[in-house]
Amino acid sequence: MKVVVVIPTYNERENIRVLLTELDKAFGTAKKYSISYLVVDDTSPDGTAQVVETFRKTHKDVFIISGKKEGLGKALLRGMTQAFEHMDADVVLQIDADLSHDPTVAPRLLSAIDNGATFAVGSRYIPGGAIPGNWGLIRKIYSIIGNSIVRFGLWHIDVRDWTGGYRAYTKKFYLATHREMEKYSGYVFQIAFLHKSIHHGAIVKEIPFHFTDRLYGHSKIAPAEYIFNIYKYIAVSRFQEITSWSFFKFGVVGTIGFIINTVVLELMVRAGLHPAAGSATGAELAIISNFLLNNAWTFGDRKVIGKKMIPKFLQFNITSLGALIIQTVSVWVGTVLFGKSAYFVSYIIGVGVGLVWNYIMYSRVIWKK
Ligand code: GDD
Numbered sequence: 190m191k192v193v194v195v196i197p198t199y200n201e202r203e204n205i206r207v208l209l210t211e212l213d214k215a216f217g218t219a220k221k222y223s224i225s226y227l228v229v230d231d232t233s234p235d236g237t238a239q240v241v242e243t244f245r246k247t248h249k250d251v252f253i254i255s256g257k258k259e260g261l262g263k264a265l266l267r268g269m270t271q272a273f274e275h276m277d278a279d280v281v282l283q284i285d286a287d288l289s290h291d292p293t294v295a296p297r298l299l300s301a302i303d304n305g306a307t308f309a310v311g312s313r314y315i316p317g318g319a320i321p322g323n324w325g326l327i328r329k330i331y332s333i334i335g336n337s338i339v340r341f342g343l344w345h346i347d348v349r350d351w352t353g354g355y356r357a358y359t360k361k362f363y364l365a366t367h368r369e370m371e372k373y374s375g376y377v378f379q380i381a382f383l384h385k386s387i388h389h390g391a392i393v394k395e396i397p398f399h400f401t402d403r404l405y406g407h408s409k410i411a412p413a414e415y416i417f418n419i420y421k422y423i424a425v426s427r428f429q430e431i432t433s434w435s436f437f438k439f440g441v442v443g444t445i446g447f448i449i450n451t452v453v454l455e456l457m458v459r460a461g462l463h464p465a466a467g468s469a470t471g472a473e474l475a476i477i478s479n480f481l482l483n484n485a486w487t488f489g490d491r492k493v494i495g496k497k498m499i500p501k502f503l504q505f506n507i508t509s510l511g512a513l514i515i516q517t518v519s520v521w522v523g524t525v526l527f528g529k530s531a532y533f534v535s536y537i538i539g540v541g542v543g544l545v546w547n548y549i550m551y552s553r554v555i556w557k558k
């Protein structure tokens with residue numbers, strides 16, 4: 190396994206030499222992999238590049254590329270391009286230069302890859318990981334909430350640390366995403382790259398570490414711009430998912446189900462049966478139609494066939510019951526709060542929430558990739 194450690198730097202003169210030395214020490218015994226270092230410097234005015242050039246004289250495995258300052262995301266992408274396309278890397282390990290990322294954890298990120306993960310994430314939010322104890326309460330809350338917004342906003346709750354920059358990943362995700370990654374020049378790059386990699390089948394493994402404040406220099410993050418870009422990323426990517434082709438098919442299938450439900454109800458009532466019986470029969474027939482059509486068409490790429498269809502169909506009934514409960518509770522809460530006449534509005538809200546519930550359940554549980 191050929192590993193290139195990518196280190197973005199902007200004014201890290203005081204830190205870079207210590208980091209390179211510490212990393213070398215950390216990998217010292219792990220000669221299992223072939224490791225080289227690539228500093229991606231944006232022509233730092235403090236002379237970071239000169240420090241690296243001096244270091245290179247005694248360390249032949251250290252390389253540096255220089256460019257103009259276009260943001261962290263651009264620098265990381267440039268580093269990946271160099272590593273994967275010109276240095277023959279199988280894996281890139283990216284780490285901040287400011288010693289916030291404990292270098293002794295780096296071999297663990299690589300072991301995770303060695304043991305089958307394809308995207309190892311240094312994590313502050315799993316047991317054993319931490320954000321700095323000396324941060325004020327507000328900053329801590331900010332960091333935790335920020336990460337939760339991404340985690341829940343993108344609805345990948347199994348991954349805890351979305352914003353960090355301590356990671357190792359295989360070439361596959363660079364190849365699959367590098368064209369679209371051009372768009373994310375700032376810190377939001379970290380979120381977008383992980384998210385897109387997951388969509389390309391990344392096997393994520395989180396490795397805990399203690400994030401510490403930098404000793405020298407200062408952070409280059411611009412909080413307002415960063416937060417804006419995070420919200421924008423979540424909104425745009427969720428909107429694209431929701432308006433995707435499969436969501437359209439889901440809508441068509443649901444409409445057919447609704448028509449079946451209504452027609453059966455009408456016919457049975459006209460035949461003199463009780464409306465409750467008509468409604469229940471119609472609903473179940475609609476569920477059957479929804480199941481078969483979604484299976485064959487909406488999620489046709491993940492179709493279940495043969496005997497496996499039976500447990501899936503039962504599961505499908507249970508999640509449909511979930512939507513029914515959401516709808517009923519919504520109508521009930523609406524009428525309790527705003528009186529009987531408000532039933533229609535709360536019914537519509539319930540149907541809407543129920544639809545979202547169904548789509549998430551279908552795409553993430555029943556027809557999980
Ligand atoms: N080449 C280059 N160009 N490097 C940059 C640039 C840039 O425009 N901006 C920042 N860097 C480098 C820094 O020199 C440092 O090595 C690393 O990227 C992280 O930058 P910091 O300025 O130290 O960022 P931070 O500590 O505030 O941000 C941390 O948290 C973010 C959000 O959780 C880092 O862990 C980030 O990676 C993380 O995204």
Ligand code: MN
Nearest residue numbers: 287289403408
């Ligand atoms: Mn930092």
